[in-house]
Amino acid sequence: KVEDGNDVSEINDAFNRAKDESTKPSLIIVKTLIGYGSPNKQGKASAHGEALGVEELEATKKFFEWNYEPFEVPEEIKNLTTQFRMDGIAREKEWKSQTGLYQKAFPDLFKEFEDWFSNMDYSKILLEDHDFWKFEKPMATRIASGLLINRLADVMPNLIGGSADLAPSNKTNISNKGDFSAENRAGGNLHFGVREHAMSAIGNGIQVHGGLKVFVSTFFVFTDYMKAGMRLSSIMKLPVTYVLTHDSIGVGEDGPTHEPVEQLAALRSMPGMTVFRPADAHETAAGWYLAATKKDGPVALILTRQTLPLYEETGVEALKGAYIINKSLETKTIPDIILMASGSELKLVIEAAATLAQEGIVARVVSVPSFELFDEQEETYKEEVLPSSVTARIAVEAGSSFGWHRFTGLKGRVIGLDRYGASGKAESLFEAFGFTAENVISVSKEILKA
């Protein structure tokens, strides 16, 4: 406890004691007076919420015996600054000499250290890694994500991450890494406990420190508890990966409190956050590729609890954010209608398009794993995928329709969920809320008739 916050040596002592403490964290409490030195505002709320103002600033300077013009730097301060700089140069030299010795003694370890701290680019390695992208059967995207985390860990030794007490459900365990703890600093699995906000803050801290590549995980609906931390990842452009499973009413029996509805809109509207909701294991690999290689911001992977089909055409093209599926089935240049979907709903529009084709209606199927990645594409590509001349458009997503009208327009329709979910089996809920191929077909016909 520092009794006088203006006593620099007292503060210095506290810091030194904290540095000497090597077994537990230290808390330093510094007693201060808000606006100290301002004769009329110190100790008042106004010293916090408003600028002091010209007159009060003058009076405050007088109190501190600060007899200089604005932006005038006294000689004494200039000299101190020069001294600090010289100290820094000396310390940097010492550091370089030490690491030079280390490099000679342990060249491999030094190389690893450099790779870790230089934010090594894994894009080539991953793109050429056939096994990374390989899946052979339908599975939940959370399961695919679990496999991908382990494939990544084999390639990226500095991958570390974990879950807020839901690892078995989030499928985040790195199987050959052990748990990180005070005793095992080499562990790769972090157990955050039920502390989502702290988890995102810790993720941000690890990424700011550098050296490690971190992912954090919980149920998608619980992002509400760490939105402020996710916002900081975004503002600070920190490449933290958020692994968010149980992504819709597909959660099932736990009911509305555990079923995300508006969380996609909340994250998509957050500047700097890249939201990626894959439709199958291939797209999940694209999502993890993005997360592993992106260096200037966070990525949120939105994953299902329930099993999804495995498509043939999906994969690395998902990185364009939105792309055409089943293009070969389009029997004319300009389709009659565009059916968009993300994640678990892709299968509904694929099914609907097939049925519509039998009735002579050409429906284009567009998989939309990421709004943000699509926004980054060239205008010509966007126009190719979503031709302006086609105003009959439907978007299907088991979540709030909020935000989708950007792609569907005034004449299109969004089959979304603008209410809270219910408790029941995933299949029953999808059917009850209109997430069926039949409903997509009937809405398509409605639009085409109008």
Next chain:
Amino acid sequence: KVEDGNDVSEINDAFNRAKDESTKPSLIIVKTLIGYGSPNKQGKASAHGEALGVEELEATKKFFEWNYEPFEVPEEIKNLTTQFRMDGIAREKEWKSQTGLYQKAFPDLFKEFEDWFSNMDYSKILLEDHDFWKFEKPMATRIASGLLINRLADVMPNLIGGSADLAPSNKTNISNKGDFSAENRAGGNLHFGVREHAMSAIGNGIQVHGGLKVFVSTFFVFTDYMKAGMRLSSIMKLPVTYVLTHDSIGVGEDGPTHEPVEQLAALRSMPGMTVFRPADAHETAAGWYLAATKKDGPVALILTRQTLPLYEETGVEALKGAYIINKSLETKTIPDIILMASGSELKLVIEAAATLAQEGIVARVVSVPSFELFDEQEETYKEEVLPSSVTARIAVEAGSSFGWHRFTGLKGRVIGLDRYGASGKAESLFEAFGFTAENVISVSKEILKA
């Protein structure tokens, strides 16, 4: 501490001790085994995340010696249920006789008690209260809100509320009510401390209990810390009022961490939450009218720090969610372009429309304080305000454009803020980010040319 969670009498004792404690809260810790009684799943995570399954359920029933068919209710339980019901009837009779005596002794107090707990309808009183709606000069909507809270408190004696340590900035103080505390249970001002999540939970609790009408308040950007609590207000349809000030880059010097950008989208996408962002003091009165009279869900009032003009045409019509301003200036039936805005940006589109008029372009001005209220209107009214034939549409809001395309369509434009803010004076930031009448005019011309 209850050592055996299956010992009912031990639990009963704990409850009785908690009831006897009248000066502080009690914490009862009950030791249990998850899935107790299931021979193969007790103590395992699977007993939490999955249904037991037919066989294991059978085995568990055996353990409990429960020899009944599904949905068969044994005689003993039936009798107990009847007994509970009879006890309840007796207690209700006793309550009614007691309150009858109270009503005779204190008729006025009993009337007040009934008004409070019957969720009395204030709509007629407020609509006819000329002073409630009266404003005479430009002011920040947070200032208008502060006046309205005090006007309401004069009419609604059961109004109670407060802020998460920001009352002087949020303008939430009820001046003649004093602070609520253990010593002053009649106080009307709650001091929540910097605990936004707890504040929203307390608000929900007060509203569930009934009798009081509660509002809670903080800076708009800090809703990120209580999103989960606001979601519960929405799911549970609790009429908690959220007073959220400092609603945009207009916050100014505190910079991006304190400037809401995506928070409007986050709340508008939340089913059941009514978001209301007034453009002046008159619309703020409409917002508070809504908050005071709505019984089936929360209302979020989104208010400025900075001063806004006072318009003549604004007022109770704002309850339609979106409505035409300056209709008399429209010189043809169908306008050339529609300019929409909410809150502080309304003045920009009013100014732009005036300039465009001089150049012979008829721009309709639509004030949009609430998406949700507009959604509730008849289709004919919606078509009247936003005629489908007019595809030249601009929406202006100093926040994420996410969600506005529903009204602007594929051919319209949103002048929004799809990045984080910056530190600076409100006026400088509005200008730097394109929130000026000039920019609205130039985008209008661009659209009309296309």
